[in-house]
Amino acid sequence: MKRVVITGAGTINAIGHNVAETLESFREGRCGIAELDVRDSERLSVTIGAQVKNFSSEGLFNRQQMVLYDRFTMFALIAAREAIGQSGLEFSGELAAKTGAVLGNSGGGMTTLDENYRSVYEDGKNRVHPFVVPKLMNNAAASHVSMEFNLKGPTFTVSSACASSNHAMSQAFQMVRTGMSPVMITGGSESMLCFGGVKAWEGLRVMSKDGCRPFSANRNGMVQGEGAGVFVFEELEHAQKRGAEILAEVIGFAMTSDASDIVMPSKQGAARAISGAIQDARLNPSDVGYINAHGTGTAANDKTESAAVADAFGRHADTLMISSTKSMHGHLIGGTGAVELLACIMAVRDGIIAPTISYEEPDPECALDVVPNEAREAKVEVALSNAFAFGGLNAVLALRRFA
Amino acid sequence: MTKSALKVAQGDGVMTDIKDKVIAIIAEQAVLEPADVSMDNTLEDVGIDSLGLVECIFAIEEAFDIQVPFNANEPNQSDFDISTIASIIAGVEKLVAEQHA
Numbered sequence: 010m011k012r013v014v015i016t017g018a019g020t021i022n023a024i025g026h027n028v029a030e031t032l033e034s035f036r037e038g039r040c041g042i043a044e045l046d047v048r049d050s051e052r053l054s055v056t057i058g059a060q061v062k063n064f065s066s067e068g069l070f071n072r073q074q075m076v077l078y079d080r081f082t083m084f085a086l087i088a089a090r091e092a093i094g095q096s097g098l099e100f101s102g103e104l105a106a107k108t109g110a111v112l113g114n115s116g117g118g119m120t121t122l123d124e125n126y127r128s129v130y131e132d133g134k135n136r137v138h139p140f141v142v143p144k145l146m147n148n149a150a151a152s153h154v155s156m157e158f159n160l161k162g163p164t165f166t167v168s169s170a171c172a173s174s175n176h177a178m179s180q181a182f183q184m185v186r187t188g189m190s191p192v193m194i195t196g197g198s199e200s201m202l203c204f205g206g207v208k209a210w211e212g213l214r215v216m217s218k219d220g221c222r223p224f225s226a227n228r229n230g231m232v233q234g235e236g237a238g239v240f241v242f243e244e245l246e247h248a249q250k251r252g253a254e255i256l257a258e259v260i261g262f263a264m265t266s267d268a269s270d271i272v273m274p275s276k277q278g279a280a281r282a283i284s285g286a287i288q289d290a291r292l293n294p295s296d297v298g299y300i301n302a303h304g305t306g307t308a309a310n311d312k313t314e315s316a317a318v319a320d321a322f323g324r325h326a327d328t329l330m331i332s333s334t335k336s337m338h339g340h341l342i343g344g345t346g347a348v349e350l351l352a353c354i355m356a357v358r359d360g361i362i363a364p365t366i367s368y369e370e371p372d373p374e375c376a377l378d379v380v381p382n383e384a385r386e387a388k389v390e391v392a393l394s395n396a397f398a399f400g401g402l403n404a405v406l407a408l409r410r411f412a
Numbered sequence: 413m414t415k416s417a418l419k420v421a422q423g424d425g426v427m428t429d430i431k432d433k434v435i436a437i438i439a440e441q442a443v444l445e446p447a448d449v450s451m452d453n454t455l456e457d458v459g460i461d462s463l464g465l466v467e468c469i470f471a472i473e474e475a476f477d478i479q480v481p482f483n484a485n486e487p488n489q490s491d492f493d494i495s496t497i498a499s500i501i502a503g504v505e506k507l508v509a510e511q512h513a
Contacts, residue, residue: 054479214466214484230485272463308485309462 019091059339234339261290304333
């Protein structure tokens with residue numbers, strides 16, 4: 010088995026247009042949630058979200074690219090450019106042939122769908138732009154990343170709702186660990202903050218109208234975000250040989266299915282994924298210092314996740330830190346695990362724990378150290394990143410400080 | 413407003429119509445005969461889970477052309493009391509009266 014390290018990271022999300030800005034926002038506890046700026050928002054009952062503001066594709070993409078890329082593809086490319094740029098890798102020959110991009114995504118090109126449904130249903134047009142299908146397909150982001158960087162190895166999209174990115178990164182980790190690929194580009198992106206995207210979520214009645222307050226007794230639902238996170242996963246010797254800067258080591262993962270309910274989470278399924286990741290990384294539970302929670306801010310998730318952590322860690326659950334950065338960047342659905350992995354890197358590399366902001370009232374059903382409201386300095390060797398999706402699909406990754 | 417909702421809201425015996433319609437919606441969701449749904453039943457009694465509840469509320473909103481204030485994260489905090497079939501019917505009657513006044 011090969012050791013796998015992270016040699017590049019990139020992101021764009023509501024609290025930062027790159028990694029440095031995002032980590033600064035984590036440290037400062039900045040909230041990216043605001044009134045939604047989307048067409049027909051007066052017909053929405055949920056009018057808040059964590060949108061990527063002040064974003065312009067001008068200067069980042071040429072005219073041909075702008076008409077070919079949905080917003081979720083643009084986000085993925087922006088994050089991939091930052092990550093691959095940081096890694097210093099260039100892809101040609103054998104390396105290009107073996108390196109691929111495995112990215113998470115749930116909704117595909119929702120903005121493209123929304124605009125074109127309007128065009129044919131609302132405006133009654135009988136003709137749509139020829140690029141509708143290549144823009145909206147879920148694999149568009151992974152494909153365009155592969156084209157821009159000449160990645161000719163295993164490239165595909167993983168779609169498991171809110172666990173998409175964690176499942177994608179688990180796949181990439183496996184590929185590098187087993188020696189199949191020396192390098193993999195992985196992470197995920199999402200952009201469904203358009204009228205139809207928000208309207209669909211409204212229907213389930215799990216969205217908050219006033220804010221994301223994970224683990225807080227007065228939490229009342231999730232708030233959607235958008236953006237991307239992309240990483241370079243590289244085999245350790247390959248990275249060391251070229252003197253690459255190593256951000257953290259990926260040491261384990263686990264995936265489970267609840268096999269019970271399409272929307273309600275299961276404590277057992279989540280606990281099995283957490284314990285599985287600890288076992289896969291050959292750790293003791295007490296080695297884990299920080300967990301980036303799934304922490305959606307719904308009544309059901311946060312109490313179930315807290316119970317799962319208590320089950321998986323026993324008494325150590327009272328010692329470890331667990332925070333939900335969704336309180337800042339919102340829930341990026343298929344891209345969320347990727348952005349949240351940045352908080353795990355910050356914990357093990359910089360010794361700074363991102364807070365759960367907007368925390369107002371303790372909930373006896375979430376009686377863990379949720380790092381309320383302010384970032385904290387703490388030496389952490391191992392961090393876990395939880396993702397528990399609708400459909401009962403769970404994926405947990407383990408990172409270790411690379412010294 | 414849909415034709416059926418209009419009839420329900422404006423016709424004679426409005427309250428009876430609302431009661432029968434709400435029971436019909438709940439019975440359909442529970443896969444029961446309307447006669448087997450009694451006023452003091454809870455949703456749990458008739459086997460309706462959280463997802464079934466959200467479907468019922470959607471059906472009620474469509475049938476009566478009303479907005480039901482309900483957030484699955486705080487089911488007990490809204491004015492719309494879902495503790496029994498009777499309380500749901502009372503809640504719908506109130507909303508129809510307010511929103512079609």
